[in-house]
Amino acid sequence: MVSIMGNRRFDLENELSHDIEPPVILLENVCKEYGDGMQAIKNLNLEVKKGEFLFVVGSSGSGKSTLIKMLLKEVSPTSGKIYVLGRDLGKLHHNAIAKHRRNIGTVFQDFRLLPDRTVFENVAFAQRVIETPMKKIRRDVPNIVSVMGLSDRLDAYPGELSGGEQQRVALARALVNNPVLLLADEPTGNLDPKNSWEIMRLLEDVNRRGTTVIVVTHNREIVDQMQKRVVHLNKGVLANDQKKGGYSYERY
Amino acid sequence: MKGINTSLYGVGQGIKNIGRNRVFSCASIATMAACLFLFGIFYSIIVNFRSALDTAEQKVGITVFFNPGITEEEIGGIGASIRTRAEVASISYTSAEEAWENYKAGLPAEELATFGEDNPLEDSASYTVYMNDVEMQDSLVRFISNLAGVRKVNEEKDLSKSFSVINKIFTTIAVAIVVILLAVAIFLINITISTGIKVRQREISIMKLIGATDHFIRTPYVVEGILIGLIGAVIPSVVMYFCYGGVTRILGENFSSFLSDATFVDTKSVMIVLIPVALIIGIGIGYIGSSMALGRQLKKIEAAGNE
Ligand SMILES: Nc1ncnc2c1ncn2[C@@H]1O[C@H](COP(=O)(O)OP(=O)(O)O)[C@@H](O)[C@H]1O
Ligand SMILES: [Mg+2]
Numbered sequence: 001m002v003s004i005m006g007n008r009r010f011d012l013e014n015e016l017s018h019d020i021e022p023p024v025i026l027l028e029n030v031c032k033e034y035g036d037g038m039q040a041i042k043n044l045n046l047e048v049k050k051g052e053f054l055f056v057v058g059s060s061g062s063g064k065s066t067l068i069k070m071l072l073k074e075v076s077p078t079s080g081k082i083y084v085l086g087r088d089l090g091k092l093h094h095n096a097i098a099k100h101r102r103n104i105g106t107v108f109q110d111f112r113l114l115p116d117r118t119v120f121e122n123v124a125f126a127q128r129v130i131e132t133p134m135k136k137i138r139r140d141v142p143n144i145v146s147v148m149g150l151s152d153r154l155d156a157y158p159g160e161l162s163g164g165e166q167q168r169v170a171l172a173r174a175l176v177n178n179p180v181l182l183l184a185d186e187p188t189g190n191l192d193p194k195n196s197w198e199i200m201r202l203l204e205d206v207n208r209r210g211t212t213v214i215v216v217t218h219n220r221e222i223v224d225q226m227q228k229r230v231v232h233l234n235k236g237v238l239a240n241d242q243k244k245g246g247y248s249y250e251r252y
Numbered sequence: 253m254k255g256i257n258t259s260l261y262g263v264g265q266g267i268k269n270i271g272r273n274r275v276f277s278c279a280s281i282a283t284m285a286a287c288l289f290l291f292g293i294f295y296s297i298i299v300n301f302r303s304a305l306d307t308a309e310q311k312v313g314i315t316v317f318f319n320p321g322i323t324e325e326e327i328g329g330i331g332a333s334i335r336t337r338a339e340v341a342s343i344s345y346t347s348a349e350e351a352w353e354n355y356k357a358g359l360p361a362e363e364l365a366t367f368g369e370d371n372p373l374e375d376s377a378s379y380t381v382y383m384n385d386v387e388m389q390d391s392l393v394r395f396i397s398n399l400a401g402v403r404k405v406n407e408e409k410d411l412s413k414s415f416s417v418i419n420k421i422f423t424t425i426a427v428a429i430v431v432i433l434l435a436v437a438i439f440l441i442n443i444t445i446s447t448g449i450k451v452r453q454r455e456i457s458i459m460k461l462i463g464a465t466d467h468f469i470r471t472p473y474v475v476e477g478i479l480i481g482l483i484g485a486v487i488p489s490v491v492m493y494f495c496y497g498g499v500t501r502i503l504g505e506n507f508s509s510f511l512s513d514a515t516f517v518d519t520k521s522v523m524i525v526l527i528p529v530a531l532i533i534g535i536g537i538g539y540i541g542s543s544m545a546l547g548r549q550l551k552k553i554e555a556a557g558n559e
Contacts, residue, residue, distance in 0.1 A: 072461065074461075094466075095465065095466070098460075098463045098464060098465045098466070099463065100463075101460075101461065101462065101463035102462075102463035106461055106462070112454075112458050112461070114454075114455055114458065125458075125459075125462070126462045128261060129459055129462050129463060129464040129468060130462075130463055130464075131468070173462070177462075
C-alpha cells in the first residue's frame with residue numbers, strides 16, 4: 001500500500017519535473033522587421049527541447065541568420081517573445097547579455113578566428129573572456145582541441161590551416177566552455193564535402209553528449225542523410241517542421 | 253583572483269595596443285607632454301611672480317596719523333582695532349620723536365639748523381600697517397579712516413597693484429592656452445583609441461559573441477588611454493624636475509640687477525604641486541579621451557549588427 005503510493009508519487013514528480021523544465025528555446029509570435037522595412041521573420045512560433053538536434057533550412061534571405069542573431073540577442077524582435085533556457089530575452093539588461101551568451105557556443109561560415117593568434121590562443125580566448133583561471137585554460141584548451149583532432153596544430157596560426165581545420169578550431173572555441181546550446185550558421189558553407197561531413201559528425205557527437213544543437217545549412221545531402229528535425233523557413237515564415245525530415249518537403 | 257587575472261590581461265593588452273598603434277600613440281604622448289610642459293612653465297612663472305609680489309606687498313604700508321592732542325591710550329585702542337582686521341599682516345608704531353629723527357637724518361646740516369630744538373612734526377606720530385594682500389588696501393583704508401581719532405590715512409601707491417593685475421591677465425591667458433592644448437590632447441587620444449578600436453572591430457565583435465562583458469572589452473583601451481596620459485605627464489615632469497633649478501639659477505645670475513632682490517621659489521616647493529597635478533591631469537585626460545572613443549565606437553559596432 002505504502003510502496004504503491006510511494007511509486008505513484010515518484011511518477012508524478014517525474015512527470016512534473018519533465019513539464020517544468022523549460023525548453024531550451026521558445027519563440028512566441030516573433031516578428032522581426034529591419035530598419036529599412038524588411039520583414040525578415042513573420043510570426044514565428046518554435047520550441048526546441050533540451051538535447052535536440054535541429055536543422056534550419058530555407059533559401060537565401062529567408063531569415064535563418066536573423067533567427068540565430070535574435071537567439072544571441074544581437075538583434076531584438078520587433079514583436080513577440082523569445083525565451084532561451086527559460087529566460088525572457090526581452091527582459092535581459094544590457095549587462096546580462098554577455099552572461100546569456102556564455103550559455104551558447106557559436107560557429108559561422110566565415111570561422112571568425114583571430115588571424116594574429118595561434119590555435120591555442122583562439123580557443124583560450126573564449127575562456128579568457130569569461131575570466132577562467134589560467135590553470136584551467138591550460139587544461140581545457142588542449143583537451144577540446146584534441147577532441148577536434150588538432151592536437152598537433154596548437155601553435156599554428158589560422159592562415160596556416162585548411163578551411164576544415166579552421167572550422168574545427170572555431171568549434172573548439174565554441175565548445176570549450178561547455179555550452180548548453182550550440183548555434184551553427186552555415187558551418188559548412190565554405191567547406192568541401194569531406195570536411196563538411198567531418199564537421200557534421202563532430203556536431204552530432206556534441207549533441208550526443210547532451211548539448212542542444214541548431215544548424216543552419218544549405219547542404220541538401222547532409223540534411224537528407226542525417227534524418228534530424230528540420231525546420232523550413234520561407235520568406236520569414238515557418239513553412240514546415242518535420243521530426244525526421246529531409247531538405248525538401250511536400251507542400252500541402 | 254579572477255579580478256586580478258582579468259585586470260592583468262587588460263593591462264597587458266593595453267600596453268600591446270600602444271605598440272600596435274605606434275604613430276598615433278606617439279603623437280598623443282608628444283601632445284600631452286608638450287601641453288603639460290607648457291603648463292609647468294606657466295605654473296613656474298606664475299608661482300615665482302606671485303612670490304615676488306608677496307615680497308613686494310609686505311613692503312607696502314598704509315600710514316595712519318592721529319588727531320592733535322590724542323592720548324596714548326586712544327592710540328593703543330586704534331592699534332587694537334586695526335589688528336583685528338584679517339588683511340593686516342603687521343603694524344608698527346612711530347612716535348613723533350622718531351619721525352623727526354628720521355626726517356632730520358635726510359636733511360642737509362644748514363637747513364637743519366633753522367629748526368632749532370623744536371619738533372615741527374609734533375603731531376606726526378603714526379602707525380604703519382602692512383598687509384597680506386595688496387588688493388585689500390582700499391577697504392582697509394576705508395575702515396581705518398572711519399576710526400575715531402584718526403586724522404589722515406596715507407596709502408602708498410605701489411607698483412605691486414598693477415603687477416597683480418598683470419599677473420591675473422597672464423594667469424588667464426596661460427589657463428586658456430593650457431585648456432586649449434588639453435582639448436587637443438583629448439582629441440588626439442580619442443582618435444588614437446578610436447583607430448585602435450576600428451582596427452580590432454572584428455576581435456571586439458567576436459569577444460561580444462562569446463560573452464565578454466563591456467568591462468572586459470573596455471579595459472585594454474582605458475589602460476591604453478591612461479598610459480598615454482601618464483607617459484605624457486611623466487616626461488615633462490622629469491624634465492622640469494631636473495631643469496628648474498638650473499634655469500632659475502642662470503636667470504638669477506644674468507638678470508640679478510633687473511630682478512633686484514627677488515628670489516626664485518625653490519625646486520621642491522614648485523615640484524611638490526606641479527608633478528602631482530601634471531600626473532593627475534595626464535591620467536584624467538587619458539581616461540576621458542579613451543572613454544569618449546569607447547562610447548562612440550562600441551555603439552557603432554553594436555549598431556552595425558542591428559540595422
Ligand atoms: N542588418 C540588416 N538590415 C536590413 N535588412 C537585413 C539585415 N540583415 C538581414 N536583412 C534582410 O533580412 C532578410 C533575412 O536575412 P537573413 O536572416 O540574413 O537571411 P538568411 O540567413 O536566411 O539568408 C533578408 O532579406 C535580408 O536582406
Ligand atoms: Mg544567413
